[in-house]
Amino acid sequence: MDFDALLAADARIEPRDRMPDGYRRTLIRQIAQHAHSEIIGMQPEGDWITRAPSLRRKAILLAKVQDEAGHGLYLYSAAETLGVDRADLLDLLHSGRQRYSSIFNYPALGWADVGTIGWLVDGAAIVNQVPICRCSYGPYARAMVRICKEESFHQRQGFELLLTLAHGTAGQRAMAQDAVDRWWWPSLMMFGPPDEESPNTAQSMAWGIKRHSNDELRQRFVDMTVPQAEVLGLTLPDRDLSFDGEHWRYGEIDWAEFRAVLRGDGPCNAERIARRRAAHDDGAWVREAADAYAAKGVA
Amino acid sequence: MLWEVFVRSRRGLSHVHAGSLHASDAAMALRNARDVYTRRNEGVSIWVVPAAEITASSPDEKEQFFDPAGDKVYRHPTFYELPAEVRHL
Ligand SMILES: [Fe+2]
Numbered sequence: 134m135d136f137d138a139l140l141a142a143d144a145r146i147e148p149r150d151r152m153p154d155g156y157r158r159t160l161i162r163q164i165a166q167h168a169h170s171e172i173i174g175m176q177p178e179g180d181w182i183t184r185a186p187s188l189r190r191k192a193i194l195l196a197k198v199q200d201e202a203g204h205g206l207y208l209y210s211a212a213e214t215l216g217v218d219r220a221d222l223l224d225l226l227h228s229g230r231q232r233y234s235s236i237f238n239y240p241a242l243g244w245a246d247v248g249t250i251g252w253l254v255d256g257a258a259i260v261n262q263v264p265i266c267r268c269s270y271g272p273y274a275r276a277m278v279r280i281c282k283e284e285s286f287h288q289r290q291g292f293e294l295l296l297t298l299a300h301g302t303a304g305q306r307a308m309a310q311d312a313v314d315r316w317w318w319p320s321l322m323m324f325g326p327p328d329e330e331s332p333n334t335a336q337s338m339a340w341g342i343k344r345h346s347n348d349e350l351r352q353r354f355v356d357m358t359v360p361q362a363e364v365l366g367l368t369l370p371d372r373d374l375s376f377d378g379e380h381w382r383y384g385e386i387d388w389a390e391f392r393a394v395l396r397g398d399g400p401c402n403a404e405r406i407a408r409r410r411a412a413h414d415d416g417a418w419v420r421e422a423a424d425a426y427a428a429k430g431v432a
Numbered sequence: 433m434l435w436e437v438f439v440r441s442r443r444g445l446s447h448v449h450a451g452s453l454h455a456s457d458a459a460m461a462l463r464n465a466r467d468v469y470t471r472r473n474e475g476v477s478i479w480v481v482p483a484a485e486i487t488a489s490s491p492d493e494k495e496q497f498f499d500p501a502g503d504k505v506y507r508h509p510t511f512y513e514l515p516a517e518v519r520h521l
Pocket residue numbers: 171200201204280284
C-alpha cells in the first residue's frame with residue numbers, strides 16, 4: 134500500500150516506507166522539538182532535587198526528572214528513524230534554530246512550584262500527548278505510549294505535593310496559591326496559538342500527526358483541571374472562569390506574552406540554553422573517553 | 433553508534449523490540465538500555481544489537497516478497513470443511 138492508502142486505512146507509517154518530504158520534515162521538527170522540551174524540562178525542577186524537604190520527596194523528584202531524560206531519549210530515537218542524527222538535532226537546539234516548549238522558560242521559584250509543575254505542566258503535557266499515541270508515524274506513536282504511561286505518576290505526585298501544602302500552615306498554603314497563580318496561564322499557552330492562528334494544523338491533521346486542534350485540547354485541559362483545583366482548595370487566577378453547563382469558559386490569554394517567550398524574551402530563555410550547552414560541553418570528555426575505550430576493543 | 437534494544441518482559445515470553453539508543457560499546461549499550469527501557473521492572477533480560485548489523489526486508493518489495501504465502505489458503509485449518517457432527521478436530 135502506498136502512503137495515502139495507509140493513511141486512509143488509519144494504518145501506521147513505518148521508517149522504511151515511502152513518505153512525502155513534507156511529512157518527513159514536519160515529523161522531524163515536531164519530534165525533535167518535543168525531545169528538546171523533555172530534556173530542557175529537567176532544569177526548572179532539577180534545581181530543587183538538592184533542596185527537597187524530605188528523602189521521600191527527593192527520591193520522587195529524582196525519579197521524575199530521570200524519566201524526563203528518558204522521554205527525551207525515546208523521542209530522539211524516534212526522530213533518528215527518519216534519517217537524522219541526534220547530534221545534529223542537539224546542535225539545532227543549542228544554536229537556537231529549533232525550539233522547545235515555551236513553558237520551560239519560566240522559573241521554579243519555590244518548593245510549591247515542583248508540585249504545580251507536576252499537576253499543571255505535566256497535566257497539560259498528558260492532554261497534548263495522549264492523542265499522539267495514535268499518530269500515523271509508528272515510532273513516534275510507540276514512544277508516546279511509553280511516555281504517557283510514565284507521565285501519570287508525574288502528575289499525581291505533583292497533585293499530592295500541592296494537596297499537602299494546601300492543608301499545611303498558612304505560609305505553605307500561600308506558597309501553593311502563589312505557584313498556581315504563576316503557572317496557570319503559561320500552562321494554557323502550552324497548547325499553542327489559537328486555532329485561527331495555527332496555519333499548519335490542517336495539514337498535520339490530514340497527515341494523522343495531529344488529532345485535535347489546539348483550542349480543543351486546551352478546553353479539555355481546563356475542563357479537567359478546574360474541579361481538581363476545587364479539591365485542592367486553591368483558586369485559579371482567572372476572574373472570567375465560569376461553567377456554561379458543558380464547559381469551563383476561560384478568560385483572554387495574553388498571546389503577546391506567549392510570542393515574547395517564543396521569541397526568546399521569557400524570564401529564563403538565555404539561562405536554559407546556556408545551561409544545556411554547558412552540560413553538553415562538560416560531558417564531551419566522557420563521550421570521547423567512551424569512544425576511545427570502545428576503539429581499543431577491550432570491552 | 434546506534435543499538436537496537438530487545439527486552440524480555442518476563443520468563444516465558446520472547447524478547448520484543450523496545451527501541452534504540454546510542455552507546456560506544458556493547459557493555460555501555462546494555463547499561464543504557466537498563467536505564468532507558470527498564471526503569472519500572474519492564475524486563476528480566478535485555479539483548480542489544482548494533483543497528484547496522486540488522487538486515488531488513490524492504491517495504492518496496494513487500495508485495496512480491498510475501499506473495500508466496502498469499503495463495504496457500506490450505507495452510508489454514510479453516511480451509512477444510514468437515515461434517516458438523518465431527519468433534520475435537
Ligand atoms: Fe515527559
